[in-house]
Amino acid sequence: MQKNDWQTEQDAKIIRQEKQKARELRKSQWWKNRRAGNSCYYCETPTPARQLTMDHLVPLARGGRSVKSNLVPCCKSCNTQKKNLLTIEWIEFLEKIKKNK
Numbered sequence: 001m002q003k004n005d006w007q008t009e010q011d012a013k014i015i016r017q018e019k020q021k022a023r024e025l026r027k028s029q030w031w032k033n034r035r036a037g038n039s040c041y042y043c044e045t046p047t048p049a050r051q052l053t054m055d056h057l058v059p060l061a062r063g064g065r066s067v068k069s070n071l072v073p074c075c076k077s078c079n080t081q082k083k084n085l086l087t088i089e090w091i092e093f094l095e096k097i098k099k100n101k
């Protein structure tokens with residue numbers, strides 16, 4: 001189904017708002033505690049807190065929101081992989097990680 005311009009405009013507005021929320025959460029004590037584990041949510045590689053990025057489990061573009069339950073610390077390598085992989089490939093990647101645990 002094609003989206004009309006109004007919906008696209010609304011989506012863009014929501015994504016802007018959610019990005020702003022994420023920026024604010026990044027400054028919060030909650031996020032500091034979250035990163036203090038010094039490991040990536042996905043691959044659990046030990047990573048210094050300041051090198052962990054904030055990642056949306058469900059991307060904003062897919063309807064995810066900047067809520068605490070949807071935000072996880074992610075290492076640079078997973079972040080890059082996530083960007084380069086299709087959603088389905090990323091899910092397979094996560095499955096593989098789970099099996100190795």
Ligand SMILES: [Zn+2]
Binds near residue numbers: 041076
């Ligand atoms: Zn990782």
